[in-house]
Amino acid sequence: MEPNRSYHTESSGHNNGEASHSSTQLSARQKEYLDWRQIRKNITKGETLDPSIQLSCKQKKYLDWLQAEKEKKARRKARWEARKEYARQHGIVKKKVVKVPEVITLMQDSTCDINICIDLSFIGLMTNRYKSETGRQIRKVYEENRAAKAPLHVHLTRYTGLAKERLRKRGVTQEADLHFHEGHYLDVFEKDRLIYLTSDSKNVLDRLEENKVYIIGGLSGHTKHKSLCYRTATSEGIAHAQLPIKSSFNIKSKKSRILHIYQVFQILLKVSEGKSFNEAVRIVFSNRQNILSDAAYYEEDGAYEEEFSD
DSSP, rough: OOOOOOOOESSSOOOOTSSEEEEEEEOOOHHHHHHHHHHHHHHHHHHOOOOOOEEEEEEEEHHHHHHHHHHHHHHHHHHHHHHHHHHHHHHOOSSSSSOOOOOOOOOOOOOOOEEEEETTTGEEEEEHHHHHHHHHHHHHHHHHHHHHSSSOOOEEEEHHHHHHHHHTTTTTTTSSSSEESSSOOHHSOOOOOEEOTTTTOOOOOOOOOTOOEEEEEEOOGGGTTTTHHHHHHHTTOOOEOOOGGGGBOOOOOHHHHHHOOHHHHHHHHHHHTTTOOHHHHHHHHTOGGBBBBBBBOOOSSSSSSOOOOO
């Protein structure tokens, strides 16, 4: 316990050699406050509470909450350590830090011929916040693809005007190793090669084919534009499909299952490297295992891959 504290006031003058500072007695409320503050410090440091101290009901509830928070923090730390150990053993790169290899493989030299198209036609439908978010997502796609040993061929269509300006602010310029097209994807690719990826489609994608072009809608804030990608695909008469990952999530709300542009690209990249869709989902959402269902840990051959539980 800290020594008793007292407040000091400075006297206006010196009288017969008396001290320039005099001590005033603490009120009962001030003393109670200082004692309670010291009790909280001791509890935070891990010290046990003196049973002889009388506490109010409100103070007891606070100490119970404080103890529960300490236990929750310890559990979070244990889970975080387990995730780091799992990532280290399986060579999983953190999402926020993409390690670029010393030798960068350009798309033109890649051994993978799978094409991904990000449709920027919807840039005018979004608010400034979501326009900025779309630019950030595409920037992450570029960084992830640049770090891959066998990068995918990433195309940006409708790269003009507002979309071009937004991406430029995010550092995605025409000097980047991406394919830029000012025109529509129907003007760039043959119609029978296109497959629009949308969670509203009843068709389920079972594998990636090199002669196909998989379109990702460059759209953020999907809740304001429901089924827009699906309606676009059907109106233009092109094929559409959803990724076979619906059963991998234990989230019932369709709104919560909508993936970002970067997440969809990560899954496609992992699948192109030879991983299954379930395995790709586990890697992409390794730091959010609480949203994954048991089905995410079953492979196509029926084997169950054990991992640490959350």
